[in-house]
Amino acid sequence: MRREVIHVMETNPELKRFCRQHPIWYRRLSRDPQQLAELQKEANYFFGRTFGQRVDRVQKNLGMVMMLIEMLRATRG
Structure with a gap:
């Protein structure tokens, strides 16, 4: 995983927790770091912030x- 993505995950503990609960995102972000925005949308939906x-x-x-x-x-x- 790229350093920028790791930095975003470290600065946002809820994204990190979401990724730990849905490990497919580690693979998706490793292959395509541009999906970080999609990860944030899914995490917001998961945590009820829409x-x-x-x-x-x-x-x-x-x-x-x-x-x-x-x-x-x-x-x-």
Whole structure:
């Protein structure tokens, strides 16, 4: 693996952890270091950092808050 790729992996521990959980990426990066951007996209998806995943998480939290508010209203009324 090239030194630039190793440096990126060392400076970003989550990428390193993703690669350890998915060892096929070691081979892919050794053969084609240009796939580093693809690795970062896949890692973001794996760790739930895409825009869609964040929106879903916010919606779930809002739904939970609304349910708690309704429960409080029902117990008071």
